[in-house]
Amino acid sequence: MALFRQLWNSQLAALRKLGAVVLFLGEILAQCPAAFTRPRLISAQIHNAGVLSLVIIMTSAFFVGMVIGLQGYDSLARLRQEDILGAGVALTLIKELGPVVTALLFAGRAGTALASEIGLMRATDQLAALEVMAIDPIRRIVAPRFVGGAISVPLLTAVFNAIGILGAWFIGVYIMGVDGGAFWSQMQEYVDPEDIGEGVSKSIVFGIAASLIAVYEGYNCAPTAEGVGMATTRTVVTTSIVVLILDYMITAFLI
Amino acid sequence: MKPSQAVDNLIEISGLRFSRGSRVIFDGLELAIPRGSITAIMGPSGCGKTTLLRMLTGQLRPDEGSVRVAGQEVNRLSRPDLYALRRQMGMLFQNSALLTDFNVFENVAFPVRENTSLPERLLRNVVLTKLQSVGLRGAAGLMPSELSGGMARRVAMARAMVLDPELLLYDEPFSGLDPISLGVVLRLIRLNNDALGLTSVVVSHDVAEISQIADHCLVLSEGRVIASGRPDELADSDSELVRQFMTGAADGPVPFHYPAPDYRQQLLGSS
Ligand SMILES: Nc1ncnc2c1ncn2[C@@H]1O[C@H](COP(=O)(O)OP(=O)(O)OP(=O)(O)O)[C@@H](O)[C@H]1O
Numbered sequence: 001m002a003l004f005r006q007l008w009n010s011q012l013a014a015l016r017k018l019g020a021v022v023l024f025l026g027e028i029l030a031q032c033p034a035a036f037t038r039p040r041l042i043s044a045q046i047h048n049a050g051v052l053s054l055v056i057i058m059t060s061a062f063f064v065g066m067v068i069g070l071q072g073y074d075s076l077a078r079l080r081q082e083d084i085l086g087a088g089v090a091l092t093l094i095k096e097l098g099p100v101v102t103a104l105l106f107a108g109r110a111g112t113a114l115a116s117e118i119g120l121m122r123a124t125d126q127l128a129a130l131e132v133m134a135i136d137p138i139r140r141i142v143a144p145r146f147v148g149g150a151i152s153v154p155l156l157t158a159v160f161n162a163i164g165i166l167g168a169w170f171i172g173v174y175i176m177g178v179d180g181g182a183f184w185s186q187m188q189e190y191v192d193p194e195d196i197g198e199g200v201s202k203s204i205v206f207g208i209a210a211s212l213i214a215v216y217e218g219y220n221c222a223p224t225a226e227g228v229g230m231a232t233t234r235t236v237v238t239t240s241i242v243v244l245i246l247d248y249m250i251t252a253f254l255i
Numbered sequence: 256m257k258p259s260q261a262v263d264n265l266i267e268i269s270g271l272r273f274s275r276g277s278r279v280i281f282d283g284l285e286l287a288i289p290r291g292s293i294t295a296i297m298g299p300s301g302c303g304k305t306t307l308l309r310m311l312t313g314q315l316r317p318d319e320g321s322v323r324v325a326g327q328e329v330n331r332l333s334r335p336d337l338y339a340l341r342r343q344m345g346m347l348f349q350n351s352a353l354l355t356d357f358n359v360f361e362n363v364a365f366p367v368r369e370n371t372s373l374p375e376r377l378l379r380n381v382v383l384t385k386l387q388s389v390g391l392r393g394a395a396g397l398m399p400s401e402l403s404g405g406m407a408r409r410v411a412m413a414r415a416m417v418l419d420p421e422l423l424l425y426d427e428p429f430s431g432l433d434p435i436s437l438g439v440v441l442r443l444i445r446l447n448n449d450a451l452g453l454t455s456v457v458v459s460h461d462v463a464e465i466s467q468i469a470d471h472c473l474v475l476s477e478g479r480v481i482a483s484g485r486p487d488e489l490a491d492s493d494s495e496l497v498r499q500f501m502t503g504a505a506d507g508p509v510p511f512h513y514p515a516p517d518y519r520q521q522l523l524g525s526s
């Protein structure tokens with residue numbers, strides 16, 4: 001009974017937090033038009049969140065691609081279907097792994113940076129100072145970071161997919177000797193625009209979710225060193241769970 | 256309220272009540288701050304001086320009572336009106352609160368850049384003038400992490416007054432300053448106040464220093480104003496409360512301790 005009550009309370013807390021996050025999103029969206037009038041602030045954030053994540057995204061993508069290439073080759077070789085390796089790899093990456101892994105890496109690399117940066121501004125009264133200077137911190141600090149992050153994730157996902165496919169090509173064609181022409185032509189044959197659409201929609205949704213969680217946790221963190229640390233941790237944990245849940249929901253909806 | 260009063264006082268607080276959790280911070284606070292004056296707010300640590308400044312800027316809302324600045328009820332203002340009112344205010348934070356991403360020059364320029372469209376050349380002049388007045392024009396290129404606490408405080412001061420506000424709030428402007436900068440900052444507060452015709456509220460523990468420039472002192476304790484008047488009046492006040500504060504005695508009507516259970520009992524007794 002006590003366990004049940006505890007569960008129920010934690011569900012209630014989660015629900016309340018969801019409400020708070022949605023309200024926060026509303027506040028950010030209301031300030032977005034103003035943020036777009038200063039594209040430089042946004043491009044600086046795309047640089048921070050996106051460009052600086054490129055190395056980790058590209059490295060991970062190459063290895064993920066090689067693993068799928070290897071596993072795919074191993075499975076397909078048993079069925080003597082190595083030729084469709086290209087199609088299999090591309091579908092897996094574009095529809096599933098690309099958006100999900102990119103979002104998770106983004107949370108670890110850029111989300112934590114966003115949350116701790118904003119959290120530290122909260123802890124050192126910088127956000128309060130902005131308010132007193134009649135500068136809305138949501139408009140000046142939060143909105144550009146949110147938009148920059150939300151734009152970065154789909155772009156990073158595209159990079160991830162491209163590098164991942166290269167990695168699979170390297171293993172499949174270059175090492176294992178799958179026919180290169182078949183690799184690419186089967187990929188062209190089987191990957192439909194809808195598949196790409198599914199991947200793109202996922203990456204857009206994940207980008208919004210990951211950026212929103214990061215700026216929310218930073219903005220609402222307890223104004224102490226410990227509070228900033230906790231906000232950073234929560235950013236990664238919450239983003240990971242939310243991305244996986246959303247991934248299932250979008251997949252179920254689109255199939 | 257008499258209409259003449261509304262004109263004279265830039266700040267009027269009445270019946271202010273505010274609690275943090277179970278701790279009552281203001282309990283029916285009443286005060287009025289005349290336009291064009293320097294008012295010192297004194298009181299023991301933790302009595303709510305910073306909290307009071309945050310009420311004036313609308314960052315905290317009172318539980319009860321009214322806070323009026325320039326005739327406007329701060330906690331009833333719409334967001335745009337509150338921001339418009341804040342453009343008339345400058346605040347020096349206790350911990351300076353400089354933006355760590357920007358250098359000294361950009362920190363001081365920040366409110367100007369964000370709130371006005373001053374041409375770059377004019378902006379440069381304004382910022383350098385303000386930095387010169389706090390003696391840090393040479394530090395314009397440094398980052399906040401490269402400043403000492405006292406230097407950061409002076410940069411924050413330059414930033415607070417860069418838009419020539421009508422009301423300047425200083426939270427502990429003297430802490431961490433060497434005697435020379437302290438003298439400079441003291442004169443600067445007086446000079447700013449008189450030259451620009453603004454109203455200054457200075458929170459400070461440094462009774463001797465602040466007494467030199469303040470027109471008016473308020474002593475806060477236990478959620479109320481326990482004394483007010485000119486510094487010289489307070490110094491030879493016959494109230495025991497005020498004398499204790501002005502002379503800095505630990506024992507007296509103003510409690511030095513944060514409310515706590517009995518000391519002996521807590522040390523000896525089982526938890
Ligand atoms: N965020 C907060 N949450 C809960 N209590 C708080 C918070 N901030 C301040 N307090 C409490 O409010 C009281 C007043 O704090 P405030 O910062 O206004 O004191 P102060 O007069 O400025 O003290 P000092 O001279 O040390 O700066 C303190 O007792 C403190 O414990």
Ligand SMILES: [Mg+2]
Pocket residue numbers: 304305306349426
């Ligand atoms: Mg204080």
